[in-house]
Amino acid sequence: MSSFPSKIQAIGINKTGDFDVIEKLELPFPQQEPGNVLIKVHYAGVNFIDTYYRKGLYPIASFPKPLGSEAAGEIVALPTDEAVLNDEEYKLRKFALGGKVAAYTMGAFAEYVSVPWDKVYPLPDGVSTKTGAAGLTQGATVLTFITEAYNVQKGDIILVHTIAGGLGLLFAQLIKARGATVIGTTSTPEKAEIAKSYGADHVILYKQEDTVQRVLELTNGEGVHAIFDGVGKDTFEADFKMIRRKGTIVSVGNASGAVPPFPPLKLVEKNVRLLRPTVGNYIYTPEESRRYTTELGRLIADGTLKIRIHAEYPFSAEGVQQAQKDLVGGKTIGKVIVKVAEP
Numbered sequence: 001m002s003s004f005p006s007k008i009q010a011i012g013i014n015k016t017g018d019f020d021v022i023e024k025l026e027l028p029f030p031q032q033e034p035g036n037v038l039i040k041v042h043y044a045g046v047n048f049i050d051t052y053y054r055k056g057l058y059p060i061a062s063f064p065k066p067l068g069s070e071a072a073g074e075i076v077a078l079p080t081d082e083a084v085l086n087d088e089e090y091k092l093r094k095f096a097l098g099g100k101v102a103a104y105t106m107g108a109f110a111e112y113v114s115v116p117w118d119k120v121y122p123l124p125d126g127v128s129t130k131t132g133a134a135g136l137t138q139g140a141t142v143l144t145f146i147t148e149a150y151n152v153q154k155g156d157i158i159l160v161h162t163i164a165g166g167l168g169l170l171f172a173q174l175i176k177a178r179g180a181t182v183i184g185t186t187s188t189p190e191k192a193e194i195a196k197s198y199g200a201d202h203v204i205l206y207k208q209e210d211t212v213q214r215v216l217e218l219t220n221g222e223g224v225h226a227i228f229d230g231v232g233k234d235t236f237e238a239d240f241k242m243i244r245r246k247g248t249i250v251s252v253g254n255a256s257g258a259v260p261p262f263p264p265l266k267l268v269e270k271n272v273r274l275l276r277p278t279v280g281n282y283i284y285t286p287e288e289s290r291r292y293t294t295e296l297g298r299l300i301a302d303g304t305l306k307i308r309i310h311a312e313y314p315f316s317a318e319g320v321q322q323a324q325k326d327l328v329g330g331k332t333i334g335k336v337i338v339k340v341a342e343p
């Protein structure tokens with residue numbers, strides 16, 4: 001450990017608020033816990049959840065709080081706990097010093113992170129740390145949601161809001177790969193063209209077209225089998241008009257604000273199933289997370305799943321502020337990442 005610095009740079013907040021609360025932090029070098037993998041971060045993914053913390057929508061235990069929830073880089077120290085080293089699931093990950101990994105960790109916008117081993121995933125050969133940081137959260141979300149929240153089947157018709165977003169382009173590819181039809185919504189013709197090139201069959205420009213009417217036209221008036229809705233407040237009501245009898249609405253996120261409380265009786269009209277899952281609860285156990293991230297790595301490595309990076313932002317307060325502004329401002333097409341260090 002002696003060759004490591006005593007302090008690290010990170011980007012985060014000391015209070016909740018608008019974009020300008022994001023600042024550069026100097027933090028102690030992360031303590032190496034016996035069950036953790038220590039990672040030198042190359043890239044970190046930017047997610048809506050960072051903005052939910054920054055605004056105070058999700059609670060924060062203490063300040064200073066470094067932001068970011070997913071990172072990719074190289075292993076610089078391994079766990080030392082005997083129980084961990086003898087764990088069968090641990091051995092299956094085949095971690096080694098210098099190995100390239102992606103990880104879930106709160107405070108990912110930092111030079112080094114210390115992460116419990118079961119939240120660290122080896123990257124397959126040929127998958128860079130840049131792609132790893134860009135693909136982990138969104139890829140695992142899409143893979144688990146189309147399998148567990150609603151198991152997409154050949155012949156289904158599926159509606160995805162935010163089809164041109166980080167999550168949306170992955171939904172388009174993997175739903176299509178299952179032999180289902182993808183209907184997406186987005187704001188601009190430019191975004192629609194890109195979504196189509198990633199597999200969306202029909203893209204509705206919700207600012208110019210009547211989304212409900214178009215979806216009903218495309219489904220012979222029956223509605224879709226499932227809806228993946230990352231917009232939230234603005235689209236929730238209309239989802240009930242576009243879902244078919246016994247269909248499934250998956251509330252994926254809050255890009256336009258959280259869905260307000262509603263009466264369960266709302267579901268009886270069509271016997272609708274409604275879920276509000278998080279990826280973290282689908283890849284909770286070491287076995288679940290290994291299974292899904294291994295599958296994700298395979299899909300990326302063999303080219304089935306293409307990760308489109310909108311842009312990479314600098315590792316500075318201004319860089320993260322701009323990344324958040326562009327993400328919540330609907331300006332991004334694909335994934336937003338921060339470059340923390342040269343790989």
Ligand SMILES: NC(=O)c1ccc[n+]([C@@H]2O[C@H](COP(=O)([O-])OP(=O)(O)OC[C@H]3O[C@@H](n4cnc5c(N)ncnc54)[C@H](OP(=O)(O)O)[C@@H]3O)[C@@H](O)[C@H]2O)c1
Nearest residue numbers: 048162165166167186187230252253254255256278279330
């Ligand atoms: N549940 C989970 O575990 C989980 C995991 C990851 C992400 N998510 C959620 O999934 C959603 C998408 O995440 P993402 O990172 O892939 O983002 P994204 O889709 O790349 O960006 C959000 C997009 O939402 C659309 N949008 C529609 N109404 C909006 C509004 N009022 N304000 C801002 N954007 C609006 C914009 O696209 P258009 O221009 O096309 O309208 C914008 O580009 C977010 O709600 C996020 O919280 C959930």
